[in-house]
Amino acid sequence: MSPEQNHAAGGDATAQYCTFKVDHLLIGIEVWRVQEVIRHQPMTHVPLAPKEVRGLINLRGQIVTAIDVRQWLGLPGRSDGASSMNVVLRLNDEAISLLVDEAGEVVEPAADTHEGVPSTASGQIRTMFSGTYKLDGALLLVLDTESVTRISGENGAGAAHSATRRAS
Amino acid sequence: MNDDAMNEIVQEFLVETNENLDQLDQDLVALESDPTSRELLGSVFRTIHTVKGTTGFLGFGLLEGLSHAAENLLSDLRDGRLGLTKERTDVLLEVVDAIRALLSAIEATGAEDDRDLSGLIARINVLQQDAEPVVAEAAHAEPVVAGAAHAEPHRSAGERSVRVDVDLLDSMMSQVGELVLARNQVSAHVEMIDNLALHQTVQRLSMIVSELQEGVMKTRMQPVEQLWSKLPRVIRDLAAQFDKLVSLEMEGGETELDRSLLEAVKDPLTHLVRNAIDHAIEQPDARIAAGKPATGTLALRASHEGGQVVLEVADDGAGIDPAKIAAKALERGLVSKGELDSMSEREVVDLIFRAGFSTAQSVTNVSGRGVGMDVVRTNVERIGGTVDLSSTPGTGTTFRIKIPLTLAIIPALLVGCREQRYAIPQANLLEMVQLRSDGASSDIERIGGALVYRLRGKLLPLVRLDETLGFAPLAADEQPEAVSIVVLQADGLLLGVAVDEVFGTEEIVVKPLGRHVKQVPLFAGATILGDGGVALILDVIGLAAAARVEEVTAGLALSSDLADDEDRSLERSTFVLLRVGRDRRVAVPLKAVARLEEAPASSVEQAGNGRVLQYRGDLLPLVALSEILDTACEDAPVEADGVPASIPVVVYSDGERHLGLVASEILDIVEGVFEVRPVGAGPGILGSTVVHGHVTDVLDVDAAFALAGKEPERVA
Numbered sequence: 001m002s003p004e005q006n007h008a009a010g011g012d013a014t015a016q017y018c019t020f021k022v023d024h025l026l027i028g029i030e031v032w033r034v035q036e037v038i039r040h041q042p043m044t045h046v047p048l049a050p051k052e053v054r055g056l057i058n059l060r061g062q063i064v065t066a067i068d069v070r071q072w073l074g075l076p077g078r079s080d081g082a083s084s085m086n087v088v089l090r091l092n093d094e095a096i097s098l099l100v101d102e103a104g105e106v107v108e109p110a111a112d113t114h115e116g117v118p119s120t121a122s123g124q125i126r127t128m129f130s131g132t133y134k135l136d137g138a139l140l141l142v143l144d145t146e147s148v149t150r151i152s153g154e155n156g157a158g159a160a161h162s163a164t165r166r167a168s
Numbered sequence: 169m170n171d172d173a174m175n176e177i178v179q180e181f182l183v184e185t186n187e188n189l190d191q192l193d194q195d196l197v198a199l200e201s202d203p204t205s206r207e208l209l210g211s212v213f214r215t216i217h218t219v220k221g222t223t224g225f226l227g228f229g230l231l232e233g234l235s236h237a238a239e240n241l242l243s244d245l246r247d248g249r250l251g252l253t254k255e256r257t258d259v260l261l262e263v264v265d266a267i268r269a270l271l272s273a274i275e276a277t278g279a280e281d282d283r284d285l286s287g288l289i290a291r292i293n294v295l296q297q298d299a300e301p302v303v304a305e306a307a308h309a310e311p312v313v314a315g316a317a318h319a320e321p322h323r324s325a326g327e328r329s330v331r332v333d334v335d336l337l338d339s340m341m342s343q344v345g346e347l348v349l350a351r352n353q354v355s356a357h358v359e360m361i362d363n364l365a366l367h368q369t370v371q372r373l374s375m376i377v378s379e380l381q382e383g384v385m386k387t388r389m390q391p392v393e394q395l396w397s398k399l400p401r402v403i404r405d406l407a408a409q410f411d412k413l414v415s416l417e418m419e420g421g422e423t424e425l426d427r428s429l430l431e432a433v434k435d436p437l438t439h440l441v442r443n444a445i446d447h448a449i450e451q452p453d454a455r456i457a458a459g460k461p462a463t464g465t466l467a468l469r470a471s472h473e474g475g476q477v478v479l480e481v482a483d484d485g486a487g488i489d490p491a492k493i494a495a496k497a498l499e500r501g502l503v504s505k506g507e508l509d510s511m512s513e514r515e516v517v518d519l520i521f522r523a524g525f526s527t528a529q530s531v532t533n534v535s536g537r538g539v540g541m542d543v544v545r546t547n548v549e550r551i552g553g554t555v556d557l558s559s560t561p562g563t564g565t566t567f568r569i570k571i572p573l574t575l576a577i578i579p580a581l582l583v584g585c586r587e588q589r590y591a592i593p594q595a596n597l598l599e600m601v602q603l604r605s606d607g608a609s610s611d612i613e614r615i616g617g618a619l620v621y622r623l624r625g626k627l628l629p630l631v632r633l634d635e636t637l638g639f640a641p642l643a644a645d646e647q648p649e650a651v652s653i654v655v656l657q658a659d660g661l662l663l664g665v666a667v668d669e670v671f672g673t674e675e676i677v678v679k680p681l682g683r684h685v686k687q688v689p690l691f692a693g694a695t696i697l698g699d700g701g702v703a704l705i706l707d708v709i710g711l712a713a714a715a716r717v718e719e720v721t722a723g724l725a726l727s728s729d730l731a732d733d734e735d736r737s738l739e740r741s742t743f744v745l746l747r748v749g750r751d752r753r754v755a756v757p758l759k760a761v762a763r764l765e766e767a768p769a770s771s772v773e774q775a776g777n778g779r780v781l782q783y784r785g786d787l788l789p790l791v792a793l794s795e796i797l798d799t800a801c802e803d804a805p806v807e808a809d810g811v812p813a814s815i816p817v818v819v820y821s822d823g824e825r826h827l828g829l830v831a832s833e834i835l836d837i838v839e840g841v842f843e844v845r846p847v848g849a850g851p852g853i854l855g856s857t858v859v860h861g862h863v864t865d866v867l868d869v870d871a872a873f874a875l876a877g878k879e880p881e882r883v884a
Contacts (some may be wrong), residue, residue, distance in 0.1 A: 030503065042700075044588065044703065046691070046704065047638050048638050048690060049685050049688055050687075053684045053685060056682075056685070058701070061696060063682070063694045064682070065681075065682035065683075065684050065685055066601065080532070095682075096682060149683060
């Protein structure tokens with residue numbers, strides 16, 4: 001059974017998540033989706049690409065598109081000098097890097113802390129995240145990795161900021 | 169004799185006989201090409217005879233019986249009572265195989281197995297009895313020789329080649345691509361390290377990688393012949409179907425091409441061939457009426473041209489009539505009347521590549537089934553190739569397909585735009601022009617919102633790469649000092665792309681773009697450069713589309729000074745464009761111009777009643793154009809007092825006579841069809857024409873010589 005099949009079964013009570021910080025948000029991505037986490041890489045800007053696309057990086061000879069999660073969420077850009085981390089995901093045979101502020105630890109939240117995305121969250125949040133976990137002192141937003149493939153540069157920016165505040 | 173001694177003898181016998189059998193194989197094959205060689209026959213006979221003797225002694229009955237029968241046959245062959253036919257060779261080779269099999273059995277078990285050799289022995293006997301006079305031998309031997317000649321290279325080819333799975337080749341190719349990239353990176357890094365031994369090693373590595381790349385690419389190469397091999401039959405059948413006579417000429421079939429590309433051009437090529445027979449080549453009576461041989465010629469040509477392969481399909485048929493094409497395009501609603509009027513003949517003919525175009529008078533089952541030339545062009549462009557055609561009504565049409573040798577690794581030009589590098593496939597590259605920004609302004613103009621650049625008098629649609637890529641224009645003080653224009657060809661259109669910098673060329677490996685970037689039509693892929701950085705590969709067709717080059721080109725055709733209309737009956741000519749005085753322009757034919765010089769004013773001297781220039785150890789009589797034109801003399805040499813200015817001189821030569829024409833400035837060299845009207849004609853002036861939108865006098869050089877009254881013989 002491939003990881004895809006294995007995990008597509010869903011509802012797995014002991015799911016593990018790699019956690020990442022983006023601004024004030026704590027984002028979780030299922031461990032098996034994450035190929036690797038690497039430090040900031042030199043990037044080639046892609047003119048005319050969707051605004052979420054920060055650039056292309058050379059990952060050992062493979063060209064990987066880097067998505068700026070801040071931009072995707074409609075959050076303000078990183079302050080100057082603050083470097084980002086690349087979280088490289090494998091999505092349908094394509095490697096995509098998500099640029100996050102910091103990489104955190106791997107967590108295994110209890111299944112009973114799982115909740116859906118609050119219905120009060122903005123449309124953008126609801127399309128990006130599949131659910132939440134209430135951790136001690138933080139709310140973990142579980143990224144719906146498939147939503148990465150739907151990025152087209154037309155997401156409503158700005159909505160995320162206030163909406164997630166409410167959600168936490 | 170004890171068992172051990174016996175075993176020893178058997179072992180010896182096995183080893184020796186096996187060796188002899190190998191020799192037998194070779195001798196028998198050699199005999200096929202030289203069936204009467206007594207020496208070879210003798211050698212084969214002796215070997216079999218030895219086997220018979222030893223096996224009889226050792227008590228291997230089967231072997232003995234078999235070798236006895238073979239020996240009898242060989243004896244007759246050796247003595248010339250029988251001839252060696254293919255059947256006899258076959259049966260003798262079978263004997264060798266049977267002996268070998270028996271020996272294996274003996275080696276394994278110490279005894280013969282219980283195989284039945286009676287059939288083989290019976291056949292040997294039949295072939296021996298079937299004795300024919302030796303005289304007939306030669307006649308019989310003939311086909312055997314032919315067969316042998318055939319068999320031998322086949323055999324050696326079998327030994328020298330292996331079948332390889334295409335997937336394996338593909339994966340090798342991509343790995344070699346990675347290796348090339350890694351090599352480029354290593355080379356780039358090493359340049360910063362001061363270590364001779366390391367440099368030498370890297371250089372060797374680099375060479376080996378290049379050779380390996382070439383080798384792997386070669387494994388994927390197949391001759392174009394392979395593609396053509398089916399065409400003679402297609403052509404024969406089609407010609408018969410249309411009652412046409414067509415002879416086929418093929419040239420350059422050995423030209424090799426990557427197999428995936430070969431596969432990709434198969435359909436376009438077949439389509440062009442079908443078209444040529446269906447539409448182009450006329451019926452025999454029509455051909456005779458047109459003064460051509462009844463048999464039409466279809467030529468397939470393949471050749472290498474600057475890293476590309478050119479495939480031509482040429483016919484000597486009716487050619488393409490632009491009027492017919494225009495009428496058809498109008499009827500199909502592909503173009504409007506206005507658009508047509510503004511098109512050159514070449515552009516009209518190019519309409520056959522538009523979707524929805526078909527010139528077939530009636531729909532035949534050969535062509536005109538909706539699979540048109542547009543598909544041909546699309547298919548060829550998909551693999552980075554181009555198709556164009558040249559046609560002369562009445563004499564024929566030639567289609568040229570240009571394709572890259574290979575897809576995976578391509579040479580590309582690296583250009584810079586706003587601090588970032590981009591790669592442009594060299595297949596699209598025609599030339600590069602560098603302009604200083606101050607000079608650029610005069611050559612780059614805006615016509616109705618579109619930028620154009622004057623390239624040798626020809627207006628070229630121009631796009632600024634930064635603008636096309638969506639960058640905001642730079643402030644005046646941020647403008648780069650120089651602008652480079654890269655002249656590209658795509659989709660039958662020319663376009664100039666203004667970039668900030670040109671870095672040079674690099675072999676790049678085309679890598680696919682991810683889903684988010686793929687949607688940008690300006691990029692065909694990306695690659696990793698020697699320093700590890702990622703560069704986007706520009707899609708030239710996408711660039712042309714983004715810049716709406718097609719519209720601009722059509723618009724330019726309207727402007728009267730687009731002087732590249734090759735299809736007009738007027739002759740093309742090239743002029744040197746000069747400024748005389750403040751704003752008069754003079755065009756002088758380039759044909760007789762020996763040199764363009766900037767001579768220091770100090771080297772101009774007065775001689776007799778005219779001025780001369782010391783020129784290459786000789787004296788060159790000078791004629792000031794201002795005198796001929798009667799323009800107020802503002803020539804450069806006199807304008808600054810005492811400061812030695814230089815004067816632009818056009819040096820003319822018609823073999824013996826030399827003449828220097830002095831102008832105020834040499835502006836340009838323009839090429840095209842210029843209609844010279846008698847406006848302003850006078851002594852020394854043929855008339856005037858319009859160049860770059862300016863009325864320009866055209867100099868009559870002979871008259872200028874005469875007018876100046878300078879006979880070089882006198883001066884020199």
